[in-house]
Amino acid sequence: xxxxxxxxxxxxxxxxxxxxxxxxxxxxxxxxxxxxxxxxxxxxxxxxxxxxxxxxxxxxxxxxxxxxxxxxxxxxxxxxxxxxxxxxxxxxxxxxxxxxxxxxxxxxxxxxxxxxxxxxxxxxxxxxxxxxxxxxxxxxxxxxxxxxxxxxxxxxxxxxxxxxxxxxxxxxxxxxxxxxxxxxxxxxxxxxxxxxxxxxxxxxxxxxxxxxxxxxxxxxxxx
Amino acid sequence: xxxxxxxxxxxxxxxxxxxxxxxxxxxxxxxxxxxxxxxxxxxxxxxxxxxxxxxxxxxxxxxxxxxxxxxxxxxxxxxxxxxxxxxxxxxxxxxxxxxxxxxxxxxxxxxxxxxxxxxxxxxxxxxxxxxxxxxxxxxxxxxxxxxxxxxxxxxxxxxxxxxxxxxxxxxxxxxxxxxxxxxxxxxxxxxxxxxxxxxxxxxxxxxxxxxxxxxxxxxxxxx
Numbered sequence: 350x351x352x353x354x355x356x357x358x359x360x361x362x363x364x365x366x367x368x369x370x371x372x373x374x375x376x377x378x379x380x381x382x383x384x385x386x387x388x389x390x391x392x393x394x395x396x397x398x399x400x401x402x403x404x405x406x407x408x409x410x411x412x413x414x415x416x417x418x419x420x421x422x423x424x425x426x427x428x429x430x431x432x433x434x435x436x437x438x439x440x441x442x443x444x445x446x447x448x449x450x451x452x453x454x455x456x457x458x459x460x461x462x463x464x465x466x467x468x469x470x471x472x473x474x475x476x477x478x479x480x481x482x483x484x485x486x487x488x489x490x491x492x493x494x495x496x497x498x499x500x501x502x503x504x505x506x507x508x509x510x511x512x513x514x515x516x517x518x519x520x521x522x523x524x525x526x527x528x529x530x531x532x533x534x535x536x537x538x539x540x541x542x543x544x545x546x547x548x549x550x551x552x553x554x555x556x557x558x559x560x561x562x563x564x565x566x567x568x569x570x571x572x
Numbered sequence: 573x574x575x576x577x578x579x580x581x582x583x584x585x586x587x588x589x590x591x592x593x594x595x596x597x598x599x600x601x602x603x604x605x606x607x608x609x610x611x612x613x614x615x616x617x618x619x620x621x622x623x624x625x626x627x628x629x630x631x632x633x634x635x636x637x638x639x640x641x642x643x644x645x646x647x648x649x650x651x652x653x654x655x656x657x658x659x660x661x662x663x664x665x666x667x668x669x670x671x672x673x674x675x676x677x678x679x680x681x682x683x684x685x686x687x688x689x690x691x692x693x694x695x696x697x698x699x700x701x702x703x704x705x706x707x708x709x710x711x712x713x714x715x716x717x718x719x720x721x722x723x724x725x726x727x728x729x730x731x732x733x734x735x736x737x738x739x740x741x742x743x744x745x746x747x748x749x750x751x752x753x754x755x756x757x758x759x760x761x762x763x764x765x766x767x768x769x770x771x772x773x774x775x776x777x778x779x780x781x782x783x784x785x786x787x788x789x790x791x792x793x794x795x
Contacts, residue, residue, distance in 0.1 A: 350687045352636035352665070354617070354624040361614040366602045372590055377621070378684055379589045381634060385622050391584040392618040394577070395603060399611045401577040402604055411604060413575035442575070461601055464573045 355381070405441035407502070409478040409495050411460045412441035443467075443476060450474045452509040456499065456528065458482050458516060466514060474512075477502065482520035483527055491527055499528075503535060510538040517544050578604070628664035630725070632701040632718050634683045635664035666690075666699060673697045675732040679722060679751065681705050681739060689737065697735075700725065705743035706750055714750055722751075726758060736764040 351359065355377060363373035380388045405412040443449060443463070453474030457463055463476050479494040502508065513528055515521035525541055532539050545563035546555055555563070574582065578600060586596035603611045628635040666672060666686070676697030680686055686699050702717040725731065736751055738744035748764055755762050768786035769778055778786070 350690060352625065352634065354621045354636055355634060358617045358621040361617040364610075364614075365599050367595055367598060374684060375590060376588050378682065380618060381621060381625055381683075387587075388618055388622045391587075392615040394581045394584040395611055395615040398577045398581040398600070398604060399608050402575065411575065411578060413577055459601065461597060467573060 403439045405439060405444055405478075407440055407444045408454075408476045409480060409498065410441040410443060410463050410476055412439040412444075414439055448473070451506050453512065454499075454502065454506075454508050454510070455512040455514050457514045458521065458524070462514065462516075472512075474510075479515070479524065482515055482524040484520045484523075494524070496528070496531070500531070503532075503537065508537055510540060513539065513541040517542075626662045628662060628667055628701075630663060630667045631677075631699045632703060632721065633664040633666060633686050633699055635662040635667075637662055671696070674729050676735065677722075677725065677729075677731050677733070678735040678737050680737045681744065681747070685737065685739075695735075697733075702738070702747065705738055705747040707743045707746075717747070719751070719754070723754070726755075726760065731760055733761040733763060736762065740765075740767050 350356075358377045358380065359370075359373045362368055362376050363370055365373075368376070380391070401414050403412055403414055404410070450473050453472075454477050455466060455472055455474055456477045456479060457466065458479050458481055460478055463478065466472050466476070477495070477499045479496065479499070481489055481494055483489060483491060483494070499511075503511075511528075511532060513525040515524045529539055529541075543566055544559065545566055546552065546559065552560070573579075581600045581603065582593075582596045585591055585599050586593055588596075591599070603614070624637050626635055626637055627633070673696050676695075677700050678689060678695055678697055679700045679702060680689065681702050681704055683701055686701065689695050689699070700718070700722045702719065702722070704712055704717055706712060706714060706717070722734075726734075734751075734755060736748040738747045752762055752764075766789055767782065768789055769775065769782065775783070
């Protein structure tokens with residue numbers, strides 16, 4: 350129905366997560382109708398991101414290669430599938446920041462979770478990005494996550510506390526449980542983010558699991 | 573929170589229609605995690621589409637410049653804002669097809685409506701793409717649409733029927749009404765797509781406006 354270039358564009362847009370065929374068509378026509386500069390800015394930002402953005406060789410958070418530097422081999426393909434000893438040359442902003450406390454590592458599933466944690470301004474330690482959560486249905490076992498790399502950091506970096514901040518869902522909980530077992534023989538404290546009522550939430554509308562967790566994790570505030 | 577390249581990518585994605593900040597972030601991280609080839613294919617398809625796709629100088633449907641040909645000035649910016657006599661060099665596949673009947677013009681709002689009409693395989697005439705519908709709230713008057721270009725086609729092309737196929741909503745109906753008034757003094761037939769019950773629909777669930785239109789447009793089938 351469409352000419353080749355338009356169909357290609359719709360197909361490529363349709364491969365993005367959360368973009369169905371109708372949305373892809375709508376976005377394609379939007380890109381065709383805006384000025385050439387506006388559309389090419391998107392194309393350019395994709396190219397630049399793929400050239401500059403790599404994974405931190407220490408915590409696997411996203412890290413940007415400084416303009417002018419050669420991106421190195423750390424950039425390519427799925428970082429998760431690369432051997433841990435690969436020639437990653439990049440450190441992320443957080444790992445480079447000398448004011449951060451290297452004795453506390455917060456383990457998260459994805460880079461975007463680092464952003465969520467940073468927004469709290471409550472955490473001053475370092476991170477470790479697993480690259481997902483254990484999910485047998487999707488064929489993701491601990492070997493597909495950066496678990497080995499986490500264990501390898503503990504002793505050389507003198508880590509004293511690992512905070513498990515995986516998502517409070519089945520996969521995240523399974524991952525936290527797995528890591529707890531794995532870390533229990535090491536001389537460090539393992540903690541997990543509290544589950545409970547969201548601030549500003551309504552007791553009446555809380556699901557029973559969340560309310561159960563809130564009750565289980567209740568704190569003494571007086572008496 | 574993000575490094576410059578990632579933030580740029582999220583910002584650019586967030587400018588697309590129907591993509592909120594969360595979706596933009598999700599798509600950006602998806603693009604960062606897929607292979608470089610996959611991500612650059614999207615960037616490339618945007619670039620190619622903007623280079624090749626132009627607007628038909630006759631009906632303003634999307635038209636593709638043949639590879640190797642110079643795209644010409646027809647490609648740039650908002651075609652709607654270009655003067656009608658501009659050096660458009662491209663004709664769309666439909667206007668180039670000698671088997672189509674040039675005496676019947678179907679007027680639609682957007683290029684994607686042409687695709688919808690073509691899918692019916694019922695229409696063998698030509699099109700005219702207005703580039704939108706009259707919408708005073710959005711500041712879109714008839715002068716922002718390709719109405720002048722439509723009027724200019726009627727006499728030289730020997731048009732005998734104009735089918736108004738604007739959307740059956742307030743803006744589309746207003747546009748159809750405006751065009752009906754404008755065309756009524758010309759020696760041609762003006763028709764409009766029928767409104768009524770969608771095929772496969774349920775009388776019970778039809779809204780009263782649609783059902784009212786279906787009643788109004790009822791056809792004699794016997795007696």
